[in-house]
Amino acid sequence: xxxxxxxxxxxxxxxxxxxxxxxxxxxxxxxxxxxxxxxxxxxxxxxxxxxxxxxxxxxxxxxxxxxxxxxxxxxxxxxxx
Amino acid sequence: xxxxxxxxxxxxxxxxxxxxxxxxxxxxxxxxxxxxxxxxxxxxxxxxxxxxxxxxxxxxxxxxxxxxxxxxxxxxxxxxxxxxxxxxxxxxxxxxxxxxxxxxxxxxxxxxxxxxxxxxxxxxxxxxxxxxxxxxxxxxxxxxxxxxxxxxxxxxxxxxxxxxxxxxxxxxxxxxxxxxxxxxxxxxxxxxxxxxxxxxxxxxxxxxxxxxxxxxxxxxxxxxxxxxxxxxxxxxxxxxxxxxxxxxxxxxxxxxxxxxxxxxxxxxxxxxxxxxxxxxxxxxxxxxxxxxxxxxxxxxxxxxxxxxxxxxxxxxxxxxxxxxxxxxxxxxxxxxxxxxxxxxxxxxxxxxxxxxxxxxxxxxxxxxxxxxxxxxxxxxxxxxxxxxxxxxxxxxxxxxxxxxxxxxxxxxxxxxxxxxxxxxxxxxxxxxxxxxxxxxxxxxxxxxxxxxxxxxxxxxxxxxxxxxxxxxxxxxxxxxxxxxxxxxxxxxxxxxxxxxxxxxxxxxxxxxxxxxxxxxxxxxxxxxxxxxxxxxxxxxxxxxxxxxxxxxxxxxxxxxxxxxxxxxxxxxxxxxxxxxxxxxxxxxxxxxxxxxxxxxxxxxxxxxxxxxxxxxxxxxxxxxxxxxxxxxxxxxxxxxxxxxxxxxxxxxxxxxxxxxxxxxxxxxxxxxxxxxxxxxxxxxxxxxxxxxxxxxxxxxxxxxxxxxxxxxxxxxxxxxxxxxxxxxxxxxxxxxxxxxxxxxxxxxx
Numbered sequence: 033x034x035x036x037x038x039x040x041x042x043x044x045x046x047x048x049x050x051x052x053x054x055x056x057x058x059x060x061x062x063x064x065x066x067x068x069x070x071x072x073x074x075x076x077x078x079x080x081x082x083x084x085x086x087x088x089x090x091x092x093x094x095x096x097x098x099x100x101x102x103x104x105x106x107x108x109x110x111x112x113x
Numbered sequence: 114x115x116x117x118x119x120x121x122x123x124x125x126x127x128x129x130x131x132x133x134x135x136x137x138x139x140x141x142x143x144x145x146x147x148x149x150x151x152x153x154x155x156x157x158x159x160x161x162x163x164x165x166x167x168x169x170x171x172x173x174x175x176x177x178x179x180x181x182x183x184x185x186x187x188x189x190x191x192x193x194x195x196x197x198x199x200x201x202x203x204x205x206x207x208x209x210x211x212x213x214x215x216x217x218x219x220x221x222x223x224x225x226x227x228x229x230x231x232x233x234x235x236x237x238x239x240x241x242x243x244x245x246x247x248x249x250x251x252x253x254x255x256x257x258x259x260x261x262x263x264x265x266x267x268x269x270x271x272x273x274x275x276x277x278x279x280x281x282x283x284x285x286x287x288x289x290x291x292x293x294x295x296x297x298x299x300x301x302x303x304x305x306x307x308x309x310x311x312x313x314x315x316x317x318x319x320x321x322x323x324x325x326x327x328x329x330x331x332x333x334x335x336x337x338x339x340x341x342x343x344x345x346x347x348x349x350x351x352x353x354x355x356x357x358x359x360x361x362x363x364x365x366x367x368x369x370x371x372x373x374x375x376x377x378x379x380x381x382x383x384x385x386x387x388x389x390x391x392x393x394x395x396x397x398x399x400x401x402x403x404x405x406x407x408x409x410x411x412x413x414x415x416x417x418x419x420x421x422x423x424x425x426x427x428x429x430x431x432x433x434x435x436x437x438x439x440x441x442x443x444x445x446x447x448x449x450x451x452x453x454x455x456x457x458x459x460x461x462x463x464x465x466x467x468x469x470x471x472x473x474x475x476x477x478x479x480x481x482x483x484x485x486x487x488x489x490x491x492x493x494x495x496x497x498x499x500x501x502x503x504x505x506x507x508x509x510x511x512x513x514x515x516x517x518x519x520x521x522x523x524x525x526x527x528x529x530x531x532x533x534x535x536x537x538x539x540x541x542x543x544x545x546x547x548x549x550x551x552x553x554x555x556x557x558x559x560x561x562x563x564x565x566x567x568x569x570x571x572x573x574x575x576x577x578x579x580x581x582x583x584x585x586x587x588x589x590x591x592x593x594x595x596x597x598x599x600x601x602x603x604x605x606x607x608x609x610x611x612x613x614x615x616x617x618x619x620x621x622x623x624x625x626x627x628x629x630x631x632x633x634x635x636x637x638x639x640x641x642x643x644x645x646x647x648x649x650x651x652x653x654x655x656x657x658x659x660x661x662x663x664x665x666x667x668x669x670x671x672x673x674x675x676x677x678x679x680x681x682x683x684x685x686x687x688x689x690x691x692x693x694x695x696x697x698x699x700x701x702x703x704x705x706x707x708x709x710x711x712x713x714x715x716x717x718x719x720x721x722x723x724x725x726x727x728x729x730x731x732x733x734x735x736x737x738x739x740x741x742x743x744x745x746x747x748x749x750x751x752x753x754x755x756x757x758x759x760x761x762x763x764x765x766x767x768x769x770x771x772x773x774x775x776x777x778x779x780x781x782x783x784x785x786x787x788x789x790x791x792x793x794x795x796x797x798x799x800x801x802x803x804x805x806x807x808x809x810x811x812x813x814x815x816x817x818x819x820x821x822x823x824x825x826x827x828x829x830x831x832x833x834x835x836x837x838x839x840x841x842x843x844x845x846x847x848x849x850x851x852x853x854x855x856x857x858x859x860x861x862x
Contacts, residue, residue: 037522039283039284039285039522040284040285040286040287040461041270041282041283041285056663072208075268075269076269076270076428079268079269079270080301081359082525084522086521086523087523087524087525087770088526088710088711088810089709089710091564091565091710092708093710095378097712103523103524104519105450105522105523107521107522108283108285108445108448109445109451110445110446110449110561110626111443111446111476111477111480112372112476112562112563112565112625112627112628112630112817113369113446113476113479113480113563113623113627113628113629
C-alpha cells in the first residue's frame with residue numbers, strides 16, 4: 033500500500049501517526065482512503081492540500097497515479113503566487 | 114513532456130529578438146484597461162468607507178439618484194446572496210455588507226454619464242456608520258482583548274484558546290529541535306518584522322463592463338487572469354460562467370495583485386442596473402493603495418543553531434502574518450519556504466494567519482517567501498559574522514541539491530542553488546574593495562513555481578506562418594518567449610509567428626499569469642500544440658508523396674523523407690503544405706489542454722553593496738548582482754528583466770515601502786509621493802547572471818523566473834547595512850530615520 037507522510041500539525045488528527053498506509057492507485061483514491069481511516073482529517077483534506085509524489089508537487093490532481101513505491105507527502109495547499 | 118534530450122542545442126531559443134508588442138507600447142498604440150471605450154458608455158465611481166471598522170446602519174442614495182446624469186447606484190443588495198468561502202470573501206471585499214472592514218472598503222457605487230458626475234454623486238450618498246474598535250497590527254490583532262474582525266472565521270486548524278482573529282494555524286517540521294540545538298556551537302534567536310508592501314504596478318485597475326438583464330455580459334479589463342475574473346464575477350453576481358466573456362487588455366504590471374478582482378463585479382452590477390449600458394470604472398492611485406491587496410505584514414521569531422564551521426544543526430520559525438480583514442495571508446508558502454534553501458535535519462515551523470482591519474491581501478511576487486527569507490537569511494548572516502565565516506561559504510556548506518530532502522518533506526529534483534552561489538562567488542562584484550560606511554550583503558532565495566490549468570492553440574495560416582493563442586496575459590515579454598518556442602519547434606523564423614492572448618471564449622480555462630508559470634506552462638502548451646501541427650503537416654507531405662507518415666521527419670520548417678528507404682522527394686516547406694491544406698484535408702492546427710505539473714523551482718543568490726550616510730541614515734545601493742537559475746533562458750533579455758524587476762521591488766520593500774496607519778486606523782500614505790517605491794535614480798544598473806540547470810520536466814528545460822528575484826533582496830540589503838554600520842536591523846523597512854536611530858542607539862549603548 034502507498035504510504036502518506038503527514039505534516040506534523042495533522043498528526044494529532046490521525047491518532048499520532050506520521051506515516052499512514054492506505055489503499056489507492058491515484059491521489060484521489062488515496063486521500064479518500066486516508067479520510068476513511070482517520071475521519072478527523074476530513075476538514076484538512078476538504079480545505080485543500082498539495083501532494084508531493086516522488087518530489088513533484090501536485091497541487092490539485094486527484095487523478096494522478098501513485099504506486100506502492102511512490103514517496104508521498106501531504107503539504108498544505110500551495111498557491112500560484 | 115520531459116526535457117527533449119539532455120541539454121538540447123537551439124537555433125532560436127536563447128536569442129534576443131525585439132518583442133512583438135514593443136512598437137505598440139513605445140508609440141502609445143497599446144490599449145490598456147482605461148483605454149477601452151464603448152458607445153453610450155457610462156462612468157462609475159465607488160464610495161469608500163472612511164472608517165477602519167464600522168457597522169453600516171443605513172445607506173440613502175436618494176440625493177445621488179436625483180442628480181442629473183446619474184443612471185444607477187448599487188450597494189451590496191445588488192449582488193448575489195448565499196455565497197460562502199472565498200467566493201463570499203471576494204464579494205464582501207468588492208462591496209461591504211453589514212460592516213466596513215477597513216479604511217477604503219467599498220460601500221456603494223454610482224454610474225453616471227460622466228466621470229465627474231459620478232464622483233460628485235458618490236458624495237451625495239448618505240451612509241450611517243457605527244464606528245467599531247479596530248486593529249491593524251498583526252501582534253495586536255492576536256492579543257487578548259483585540260477587536261474581533263469576524264467571529265467564526267477560523268477553520269479547523271486553529272487550536273482552542275487562540276483569538277478569533279487567528280483564522281488558520283499551521284505547524285510542520287521534522288527531527289528533534291532540542292537534539293539539533295544541543296549540537297550547535299552557536300544558537301541565536303531573533304524577532305523580525307516586515308511591513309505590508311504593495312505590488313506597485315504602474316497601471317491602476319480599470320475595466321469596461323456590460324451586463325444585461327438576461328445575464329449575458331462582456332468585460333474588458335487589465336488582469337493577470339481573465340478566466341479567474343470570469344469565475345469570480347459570475348459568483349459575485351450569480352451569473353452562469355459561460356454567459357460572461359472576458360477579454361484582457363494590455364497590462365501595466367500586476368505582480369500577483371491582478372489575479373483577483375476589486376472593481377470588475379461592481380462595474381458589471383452597475384451596468385446591469387443601468388439597463389445594460391456599458392460602464393467604465395478606473396481606480397485612482399489612492400484607491401489602489403487603500404483598497405487593493407498589498408501583501409501581508411509579518412512578525413517572526415527565528416531560532417537557529419550552527420556549528421563553528423558553519424553547519425546548521427537546527428532551525429525553528431514562528432510566523433504571524435496578517436492578510437487584512439479576510440483569511441488568506443500566505444503563511445503556507447512562508448512556512449514551506451522558510452528554510453528550504455538548506456539541508457537541515459531538525460526543523461520546525463509554526464504559522465498563524467491573522468485578520469486585521471486592513472485591505473484583503475493579494476498575491477505579491479513569491480507570496481510569503483520574502484518575509485521568510487528576511488528572517489532566515491538575516492540570522493544566517495549574523496551567525497556568519499559572529500563565527501567569522503564567509504557568508505557564501507556558509508550557504509554552500511548547507512545548500513540543498515538533487516536528492517536532498519527538503520525541509521517540507523520530499524526530496525529535491527535537479528536544482529541550481531549551488532550553481533548560483535558559485536557564480537556569485539566568482540563574480541567581479543564579490544571582489545570589489547569597499548570603502549568607509551560601505552557594506553556587502555548576500556542572501557539566497559527560492560520559489561517553487563507553478564503549473565496550473567493551461568490551454569493553448571496553434572494554427573497554421575495559408576502562407577505557412579503561424580498564429581499562436583495562449584490564455585496567459587503577457588506581462589513581462591511572454592509573447593516573445595512563446596514565439597521563440599514555436600519558432601524553435603517548427604524550425605521557422607521568429608518573425609513568422611504571431612502570438613495572441615485569447616479571450617475566455619477562445620480557449621479552455623487558464624490560470625492567470627502567476628506562479629512564474631507563463632513561460633513554463635503556456636510555453637509547454639505551445640510546444641506540444643506545435644508538435645501536433647508538425648505531425649499533421651508531416652502526414653500531409655507523406656500523403657502527397659504516397660509514403661508512410663512515419664517515414665517523414667520534420668527539420669527546419671520542412672517535411673523530409675526520413676532516409677533513402679523512404680523514397681527520394683524534394684523537401685516540402687511549411688508554406689507549401691499550408692498553401693495546399695484546403696485541398697489536402699482542411700485546416701491544420703494543434704491544441705493543448707492540461708495542468709502541467711513538471712514545473713521546476715528556481716533558486717537565486719544576490720550580492721549587494723551599499724553605502725550608509727552616518728549623518729542621515731540614508732542608504733545608497735552602490736552595486737547589485739542577481740544570480741538565478743532559469744533552467745533555460747528562452748529570451749535572455751526578458752529573463753534578465755525579471756531578475757532586475759524582482760530585485761528593484763525587493764529593494765523598495767527593504768528600504769522604504771510600508772503601509773502607515775494612523776491611530777484612527779486610516780492609511781496615511783495612499784499616494785506614491787508618500788508610499789515610496791524606488792525610481793530609476795535610486796538604483797544602480799542591476800547586474801545579472803543567468804544560471805541554467807535545465808528543468809527535466811520541460812521540453813526545453815524552462816523554469817519559471819518571475820518571482821524568485823524578490824525573495825533575497827530584503828535580507829541582502831539588511832545584511833549589507835549591518836556590514837556598513839555594525840548595527841543589525843530586524844525591522845523593515847530600513848528608512849533613513851530608522852537606520853539613523855539605530856546608529857545613534859548603538860553609539861550610545
